[in-house]
Amino acid sequence: MRYRIAVVGARIGAKHVEAIRALPDRYELSAVCDLDRVRAARIADKVPIVADYARLLEQNDIDIVALCTPSHLHLEQTLAAQASGRHVVCEKPVAATIEELDRLAAAVRETNCLVFPVLQKRHGNGLQRLRYLADRNLLGRLYVASAESHWSRGADYYANPWRGRIATEPGGTLMTHAIHQHDMMLSIVGPVRSVFARIATRVHDIETEDCASIVATTEDGGLLSLSATVGSHAPVSRLRFCFEHLTAESSSSQKAPHHDPWTFTPAEPMRGQIEAALADFAPGAEDYVALYRSIHADLETGRNTGRLDEFRPVLALTQAAYQSAREGHEVTLSDPLRAAAVSATHSQ
Ligand SMILES: NC(=O)c1ccc[n+]([C@@H]2O[C@H](COP(=O)([O-])OP(=O)(O)OC[C@H]3O[C@@H](n4cnc5c(N)ncnc54)[C@H](O)[C@@H]3O)[C@@H](O)[C@H]2O)c1
Incomplete structure (x- = not known):
């Protein structure tokens, strides 16, 4: 299938647009959304520009939303896209805590809309x-x-x-x-x-x-x-x-x-x-082109929350590091993929 995709946030979003256009048999760019229409116009070419994200989600020619907006907007914008029936590609960090990641995983189960965290450097x-x-x-x-x-x-x-x-x-x-x-x-x-x-x-x-x-x-x-x-x-x-x-x-x-x-x-x-x-x-394709190829393959084979879980180990590490720095002692993860389950161990 060829998926119709809207890119939201037109700065790093430019890399997404480039990769989408490099894979014309897999994707079609259907809109660029940015509060700043001038910035959006730089990458949109002939594609429609939408300034308002809620209005974008009302369009019926979009299968996937690629979120390239400031980090604190990712969670709510991802949940809104899933609630409107769209799969989501989300720039890092897709969630700020393991609890937020769990909310996204629950939304995947409820909506059958998948979330793909951008970890393009694995490629x-x-x-x-x-x-x-x-x-x-x-x-x-x-x-x-x-x-x-x-x-x-x-x-x-x-x-x-x-x-x-x-x-x-x-x-x-x-x-x-x-x-x-x-x-x-x-x-x-x-x-x-x-x-x-x-x-x-x-x-x-x-x-x-x-x-x-x-x-x-x-x-x-x-x-x-x-x-x-x-x-x-x-x-x-x-x-x-x-x-x-x-x-x-x-x-x-x-x-x-x-x-x-x-x-x-x-x-x-x-x-x-x-x-x-x-x-x-x-050697194979790298970066965003490789990422978008793998997303297409996943969508075609119907993987569920698998990609979302790719973000879990690094998020658990980061969350535990913040806890350790705040509390001044070593943090032990009783379940290494769930920083929520950390137990604190005071160093001597
Ligand atoms: N994967 C990577 O290597 C990589 C590299 C750079 C940035 N990022 C991530 O990408 C995200 C964006 O980073 P950036 O450097 O492009 O930020 P930026 O602030 O330069 O650009 C964000 C764009 O989003 C637009 N925007 C803000 N709120 C919006 C809204 N509600 N609706 C529509 N558009 C909105 C802004 O107008 C702006 O054009 C961040 O989460 C960042 O961590 C990832």
Whole structure:
């Protein structure tokens, strides 16, 4: 089936429009919605522009709504779209807490309208090479992994009125900038079991955190260290994994650490097997085009809440990190996919 899709929010929404137009056999762009008609016009081409979201949902030529609006609007706009019978593609964060994610999952069950969180950085050939090795059980046990999200964001970025304010941005650099790197890491090593975090606001005069450090453990005891800031003068996003059989390192591109080139250094006894597997890997589409292809495939095969759950591990990590930073002790997740079920453990 060819799905009719409306893009709401015309800044990062431009990337969605580009991907939709790159897949003309799967999608048709039926409207662009933005309060700012001039911005909408820049990406709409000949497609109708609608300023009011409620009016958009009254149209009957839309199967999917792609939400690219400020983060605090995502939950209510997603629920409204589902109530009107539309599937939703939603920019990160699709929910600010596990409780909100559960509300969306309940709405999926009630309406049969699916929700696809945008985690487009899972679709990068560098990360996918590591996924390919993991799927073939070639990594062995995780010893340690680290993620640096050392970004550069100036005062102009925070001049956008919803950014950096607790009422309108459901988290700072952890929720907004590091979340892709952390999701990429957890997509390989699995959900976390315990989290200790410190957060601080040291770079800008804003309400949300702009620096963060996390120490976490995976379910089988692997150790993670995660560091994030928007105050790096040399912007970097980098992942590094030390497994029993392989050390893997991403590129250090701020925006595209999921793309090639990655560096893979096998343990000597595993070298032949790992190099043979890597030689078999076939690079695929990346980013938003790959995301929209996978959404189309899911819709055609009728998957239910599966994609929504992809956001759960990184949201549980982030929510537990905020709790740890607030309360000043380590947080243990009794169910690693449900930060709601955290039990607090006071460190000595
Ligand atoms: N996946 C990624 O890599 C990525 C990258 C950037 C941003 N994002 C996410 O995308 C979202 C938007 O970010 P942005 O940087 O484009 O923000 P932005 O503020 O630059 O743009 C948001 C747009 O939404 C419009 N808008 C606001 N309220 C609206 C409403 N009620 N109805 C219709 N339009 C409305 C605004 O006019 C604006 O044009 C955020 O949640 C952000 O976290 C994701």
